[in-house]
Amino acid sequence: MTFRNALTLNINGSEHEVFIEPHWTLLDVLRREIGLTGTKENCIEAECGVCTVLLDGKAVCSCILLAMQAAGRSITTIEGLGTPDALDPLQVAFLKHGAVQCGYCIPGMILTAKSFLAEHPGTPTRHEIREAISGTLCRCTGYQKIIDAIADAGAEGAQAAS
Amino acid sequence: MINFQYSRPGDIADAVRQIAADPRAKFIAGGTNILDLMKYDVERPAHLIDISRLPLTGVEETASGGMRIGALVPNSDLSYHPLIEARYPILASAIRAGASQQLRNMASTGGNLLQRTRCLYFYDVATPCNKRAPGSGCSAIDGINRQNAILGTSDACIATHPSDMCVALAVLEAKVHVAGPAGERVIAFEDFHRLPGKTPERDTNLAPNEIITAIELPARGFAKNYTYIKIRDRHSYAFALVSVAAALELEGKTIKEARLALGGVAHKPWRNKEVEATLNGQPATRESFRSAADALLRDAKGFGHNDFKVELARRAVVRALTQAAQGTPQSQSNKKIV
Ligand SMILES: Cc1cc2nc3c(=O)[nH]c(=O)nc-3n(C[C@H](O)[C@H](O)[C@H](O)COP(=O)(O)OP(=O)(O)OC[C@H]3O[C@@H](n4cnc5c(N)ncnc54)[C@H](O)[C@@H]3O)c2cc1C
Ligand code: SF4
Ligand code: FES
Ligand code: FES
Numbered sequence: 023m024t025f026r027n028a029l030t031l032n033i034n035g036s037e038h039e040v041f042i043e044p045h046w047t048l049l050d051v052l053r054r055e056i057g058l059t060g061t062k063e064n065c066i067e068a069e070c071g072v073c074t075v076l077l078d079g080k081a082v083c084s085c086i087l088l089a090m091q092a093a094g095r096s097i098t099t100i101e102g103l104g105t106p107d108a109l110d111p112l113q114v115a116f117l118k119h120g121a122v123q124c125g126y127c128i129p130g131m132i133l134t135a136k137s138f139l140a141e142h143p144g145t146p147t148r149h150e151i152r153e154a155i156s157g158t159l160c161r162c163t164g165y166q167k168i169i170d171a172i173a174d175a176g177a178e179g180a181q182a183a184s
Numbered sequence: 185m186i187n188f189q190y191s192r193p194g195d196i197a198d199a200v201r202q203i204a205a206d207p208r209a210k211f212i213a214g215g216t217n218i219l220d221l222m223k224y225d226v227e228r229p230a231h232l233i234d235i236s237r238l239p240l241t242g243v244e245e246t247a248s249g250g251m252r253i254g255a256l257v258p259n260s261d262l263s264y265h266p267l268i269e270a271r272y273p274i275l276a277s278a279i280r281a282g283a284s285q286q287l288r289n290m291a292s293t294g295g296n297l298l299q300r301t302r303c304l305y306f307y308d309v310a311t312p313c314n315k316r317a318p319g320s321g322c323s324a325i326d327g328i329n330r331q332n333a334i335l336g337t338s339d340a341c342i343a344t345h346p347s348d349m350c351v352a353l354a355v356l357e358a359k360v361h362v363a364g365p366a367g368e369r370v371i372a373f374e375d376f377h378r379l380p381g382k383t384p385e386r387d388t389n390l391a392p393n394e395i396i397t398a399i400e401l402p403a404r405g406f407a408k409n410y411t412y413i414k415i416r417d418r419h420s421y422a423f424a425l426v427s428v429a430a431a432l433e434l435e436g437k438t439i440k441e442a443r444l445a446l447g448g449v450a451h452k453p454w455r456n457k458e459v460e461a462t463l464n465g466q467p468a469t470r471e472s473f474r475s476a477a478d479a480l481l482r483d484a485k486g487f488g489h490n491d492f493k494v495e496l497a498r499r500a501v502v503r504a505l506t507q508a509a510q511g512t513p514q515s516q517s518n519k520k521i522v
Contacts, residue, residue, distance in 0.1 A: 027190065044190035044232070047219075067220055068287060080260070080289040086219050087290065088212070090190050091236055138285060141264070149517040156420035157284020 034102030048092050049073045049084040060100035060129045071158030074130035075099050081137035100129035115171040123162035134158045135172045145177050185222045189231040196363055202233050204365045204393040211235050213292035217299040224307050249403035255294030255396045274410040278352035280516040281414040284421050294396035296349045301387045301451050303332055303343040314340045315384040330489040336450040341384030345452050346423045354445035354453035355429040358401050364394035377452030406431035411507035411514050413500055419519040424448035426497045428504035439463045449497055456480055468509040477501035
């Protein structure tokens with residue numbers, strides 16, 4: 023018999039109560055229990071980054087994080103970033119630069135960039151951006167437009183802050 | 185991944201009590217290694233003790249001028265800590281050379297030391313592996329061994345310890361503070377990880393019922409003349425084929441003290457103090473660096489696919505010592521090695 027634990031998760035500012043088995047990852051719970059399918063699933067071994075979410079503002083791979091470990095932490099998924107009428111500056115920049123092709127990597131990519139820009143305010147170099155997104159793979163775009171978009175959003179953020 | 189019992193101890197004493205009471209239990213901190221191994225059925229703990237909320241997250245100065253880093257400080261926070269960046273840049277740099285932004289955000293200081301020394305076959309439960317199943321044989325010695333060790337190997341195992349951070353900690357001569365049922369003790373970094381010998385199933389000298397509480401850095405940080413070079417199959421997000429942490433203290437153009445540690449080449453971060461000592465008093469020139477590199481790699485032995493590592497390591501040592509002497513440490517964002 024499997025036993026389940028009650029768990030309250032704070033996702034995108036609201037509380038969700040779920041009953042889970044200890045071995046379920048945050049990715050399992052987000053997609054299957056809560057229906058937040060913006061967070062993608064692929065390698066499930068921390069290799070590709072499509073499952074990236076923010077945990078207390080920092081990018082982490084939800085496929086290698088036990089849901090139990092996220093209790094009491096603030097979780098942000100792509101659904102929690104911007105609204106259709108008021109997009110996040112990163113979402114605006116990705117659209118402006120045509121940085122999206124099939125789109126599968128994009129939720130993870132945008133959250134990876136969000137975490138990086140929050141921790142490194144200012145105008146990062148292209149080398150720094152490349153390194154920051156090296157754990158989030160894109161098989162379509164060749165990355166150049168993604169880097170353009172992140173650089174642009176970083177520069178706008180730096181301008182807004184000054 | 186198999187199911188397991190999950191618990192969250194209230195304090196360190198409780199964590200030690202729980203692990204001592206249950207031989208099938210394991211700690212989980214960042215989870216990036218233990219969960220990965222559980223997904224491959226390599227680890228099958230019946231009970232995970234989640235220590236990630238214990239108050240071991242401080243980075244503090246010690247009375248002796250060094251620093252004490254809590255075992256649960258995330259790798260990323262440690263790498264960007266202003267005092268670590270200023271006083272121990274070799275550590276900040278080595279951490280940034282490892283894994284990805286996401287993994288560095290998750291991985292803990294203690295967990296980084298305790299990630300398994302491993303190779304491809306260790307993950308493949310269908311193959312013999314003395315580390316995973318003692319006595320079953322080693323698949324790597326005559327198998328695909330491109331990533332495997334060239335120094336300190338044994339007939340039983342030729343796996344490498346994959347950490348970047350630990351290579352810098354070896355050079356800095358860090359101390360590992362641990363707590364167990366019998367109280368607290370301190371383990372010198374060079375005594376922490378083990379060579380495979382006849383017991384490759386044991387990676388470290390930490391007892392199964394002990395917990396790492398902190399890493400202590402001595403006062404000397406070698407912030408002026410240091411570098412960390414990591415050479416891998418692609419520029420980012422790959423384990424080291426060979427990495428070198430080099431730290432020098434110079435008096436004009438003469439070497440007063442040299443420290444060197446290699447990653448990706450042995451079952452533990454590799455140091456050879458006798459070879460380091462031969463550099464003391466020598467001019468900081470390519471010739472000195474080359475003869476140290478030759479001596480360091482003299483006993484190195486490849487197993488076929490990894491033969492290239494011997495010459496690669498030799499050259500990487502010379503390059504690292506050159507960078508350290510010039511005060512031009514390797515950038516971990518612009519990967520060009522100059
Ligand atoms: C895709 C991928 C790429 C990677 N690339 C690199 C790389 O390039 N360079 C690199 O250096 N590393 C790399 N890593 C490894 C990563 O750095 C380690 O997995 C991480 O540091 C482990 O820390 P953790 O807190 O997640 O450990 P956990 O997985 O939580 O624990 C690891 C082990 O340590 C034990 N443990 C943890 N904390 C303690 C403690 N305080 N006391 C006693 N026992 C404890 C656990 O029981 C477990 O056995 C990579 C990992 C992945 C998945
Ligand atoms: S090298 Fe070590 S880890 Fe790899 S197969 Fe041989 S015994 Fe196992
Ligand atoms: S699905 Fe999590 S990193 Fe690939
Ligand atoms: S847009 Fe298709 S994987 Fe990135």
